[in-house]
Amino acid sequence: VTIDVNVNKPGVEVSPMLYGIFFEEINHAGDGGLYAELLRNRSLEGDKNRFPHYAGVGGAVLSLEKKGLLNNAQKCALRVRFSGNASGFTNEGFWGVPSVKGRTYTATFWAKGKLDGKLKVVLTDKKGEARYGEAEVEEKITGKWTKYTAKLTSHVNDNKAYFGIIASGKGDVVFDVMSLMPPTFKNRENGCRPDLAQLLYNLKPKFMRFPGGCYVEGQGSPDNAFHWERTIGPIEQRPGHLNANWGYNVHDGLGFHEFLQLAEDLGAKPLYVVNVGLWHGGKTPVDSLQGWIDECMNALEYANGDVTTKYGAMRAANGHPAPFNIEYLEIGNENNQPDPNAQSDRYYERFKKFKDAVLAKYPHMHLIGNVVAWGDDNPKWESSESVELVDEHYYRNPAWFAENFRKYDSYTRKGPKVYCGEYAVTQGFGKMGNLNAALGEAVFMMGMENNSDIVHMASYAPIFVNENDVHWQPDMIRFNGTQVMCTPSYYVQQLMAKNLGNRVLSVVQNDPYSHSMMQKMVTPQTSQLGVATWSTQASFRNFALSTMREQNEEKEILRIPNSGRDWKLKEDVFSQVSDKPGCSSILPVMSVQGTSYTFTTKARKENG
Numbered sequence: 001v002t003i004d005v006n007v008n009k010p011g012v013e014v015s016p017m018l019y020g021i022f023f024e025e026i027n028h029a030g031d032g033g034l035y036a037e038l039l040r041n042r043s044l045e046g047d048k049n050r051f052p053h054y055a056g057v058g059g060a061v062l063s064l065e066k067k068g069l070l071n072n073a074q075k076c077a078l079r080v081r082f083s084g085n086a087s088g089f090t091n092e093g094f095w096g097v098p099s100v101k102g103r104t105y106t107a108t109f110w111a112k113g114k115l116d117g118k119l120k121v122v123l124t125d126k127k128g129e130a131r132y133g134e135a136e137v138e139e140k141i142t143g144k145w146t147k148y149t150a151k152l153t154s155h156v157n158d159n160k161a162y163f164g165i166i167a168s169g170k171g172d173v174v175f176d177v178m179s180l181m182p183p184t185f186k187n188r189e190n191g192c193r194p195d196l197a198q199l200l201y202n203l204k205p206k207f208m209r210f211p212g213g214c215y216v217e218g219q220g221s222p223d224n225a226f227h228w229e230r231t232i233g234p235i236e237q238r239p240g241h242l243n244a245n246w247g248y249n250v251h252d253g254l255g256f257h258e259f260l261q262l263a264e265d266l267g268a269k270p271l272y273v274v275n276v277g278l279w280h281g282g283k284t285p286v287d288s289l290q291g292w293i294d295e296c297m298n299a300l301e302y303a304n305g306d307v308t309t310k311y312g313a314m315r316a317a318n319g320h321p322a323p324f325n326i327e328y329l330e331i332g333n334e335n336n337q338p339d340p341n342a343q344s345d346r347y348y349e350r351f352k353k354f355k356d357a358v359l360a361k362y363p364h365m366h367l368i369g370n371v372v373a374w375g376d377d378n379p380k381w382e383s384s385e386s387v388e389l390v391d392e393h394y395y396r397n398p399a400w401f402a403e404n405f406r407k408y409d410s411y412t413r414k415g416p417k418v419y420c421g422e423y424a425v426t427q428g429f430g431k432m433g434n435l436n437a438a439l440g441e442a443v444f445m446m447g448m449e450n451n452s453d454i455v456h457m458a459s460y461a462p463i464f465v466n467e468n469d470v471h472w473q474p475d476m477i478r479f480n481g482t483q484v485m486c487t488p489s490y491y492v493q494q495l496m497a498k499n500l501g502n503r504v505l506s507v508v509q510n511d512p513y514s515h516s517m518m519q520k521m522v523t524p525q526t527s528q529l530g531v532a533t534w535s536t537q538a539s540f541r542n543f544a545l546s547t548m549r550e551q552n553e554e555k556e557i558l559r560i561p562n563s564g565r566d567w568k569l570k571e572d573v574f575s576q577v578s579d580k581p582g583c584s585s586i587l588p589v590m591s592v593q594g595t596s597y598t599f600t601t602k603a604r605k606e607n608g
């Protein structure tokens with residue numbers, strides 16, 4: 001293949017912000033994932049009647065304590081009656097606490113009560129008997145809530161270890177806000193799991209959108225939305241909340257400050273998504289939005305205000321005197337959707353109220369509006385209220401992405417610009433991502449790049465899935481306590497971001513493997529076999545099937561000599577070729593000049 005690049009005919013400038021990442025607390029992406037905390041239900045707020053993920057060992061008796069608590073953020077604590085015989089309790093972590101030989105962990109907890117003897121923090125087996133690592137807690141337990149710290153080093157590998165607190169003597173002690181932290185990315189206190197954060201870093205993201213997704217909105221109650229101010233400060237002052245959209249409780253240890261810190265550590269600009277008074281199943285009326293607007297303005301002051309401001313001073317007290325500088329703000333997540341009940345969310349009115357408040361104080365803030373997210377291939381901003389960027393979402397099959405290579409060619413250049421904030425192949429194939437999905441996304445990304453005078457930003461979604469709690473798939477990084485697996489989509493994101501140019505150039509491709517050389521029409525009649533055989537005049541890498549008929553067929557087989565197998569197209573990677581005429585799909589096959597190939601298909605419909 002020869003590619004002639006015409007440097008004298010420059011096209012559009014490539015948006016330097018084009019490729020970023022979308023982080024959402026979904027699939028235990030944060031708690032039990034990117035957030036390094038290893039203990040689950042660490043402050044006992046996960047269940048008001050029980051204490052899941054804890055168990056007594058050595059005859060200790062556990063109960064839930066609701067009186068005399070540490071502070072107002074804490075509603076429950078764990079009371080432990082130690083029997084005096086190396087008794088205590090364990091926490092099973094997120095599907096196991098990974099004990100890694102040679103790794104040093106920092107254990108902290110709050111406690112008060114009476115105890116003969118001392119406490120030990122341990123890494124142990126389920127029964128609390130084996131010792132993978134342990135450390136004695138030096139200070140004695142008193143009647144006053146006190147924070148205790150101990151460091152322990154493991155000498156045994158066990159992916160499914162338990163963390164425990166064991167006493168040498170008898171006693172009655174109440175515990176709360178227990179934590180076990182391994183070393184973190186960039187050694188941040190209360191930071192991120194290094195292997196997962198490094199994978200994000202390796203994507204060289206220009207921006208990081210957070211904290212979602214639907215997670216921004218919450219479900220069932222406004223209390224289940226993300227409220228930034230409940231997620232900052234010492235961890236014992238964070239109440240945590242129910243992530244009702246994705247079915248689990250979160251500690252909010254990965255809070256607003258940590259998100260901003262992570263974006264900074266990744267070299268990405270933070271893109272914060274705010275709630276506009278809408279949650280799944282309810283809303284605040286448009287004329288009562290001031291509380292939500294204040295919340296948004298306070299968040300911006302926390303991130304951007306100098307240390308003389310109320311919230312800027314709070315940020316400094318939390319360890320970051322310099323502003324984080326949020327420049328991108330999205331007003332709502334997937335709001336402004338068609339309303340079947342005609343009870344409009346009045347999104348545009350909400351948008352205007354937020355816009356007016358934000359731009360009055362931060363005139364250079366880049367604002368992003370919502371447009372129809374599901375089922376519409378050409379969502380439009382339908383308001384006279386101007387907006388700089390709109391957030392388009394596409395979850396489709398690989399063929400859709402390939403076919404939409406030219407989608408943005410025809411967009412008006414008058415704006416608004418596009419932030420393609422969520423896109424991924426999610427349809428028509430297995431659930432863990434594959435090469436064909438990644439190819440479809442790559443083609444679409446090249447189309448965005450060609451049009452990046454209008455497509456300013458884009459982010460694949462979602463990023464993470466803990467394989468023990470899958471709510472959404474595919475995701476580009478799959479992990480458990482110790483292992484990670486990146487899908488081909490991850491590597492496409494990385495390849496594209498790492499090789500982002502600054503200008504599109506006109507290109508002429510001279511391709512000896514031209515279509516006419518390969519193309520064969522197969523025109524079977526109903527229930528007959530159609531066969532095409534051809535011999536290639538050159539080696540090639542991809543076999544493409546493009547349907548012109550009305551109905552897809554089940555018996556398509558590509559026979560490749562010496563490959564040791566036939567490709568049954570329905571069961572293999574072609575299964576996503578849709579029934580739509582003109583759909584195509586690509587099978588990556590290495591084949592050799594002079595070899596002969598046979599493609600068979602059986603028609604189901606006439607005139608197909």
Ligand code: AHR
Pocket residue numbers: 024026212213214215333334422461462472
């Ligand atoms: O990416 C998963 C979900 O898809 C997001 O939470 C939401 O914005 C979209 O519907």
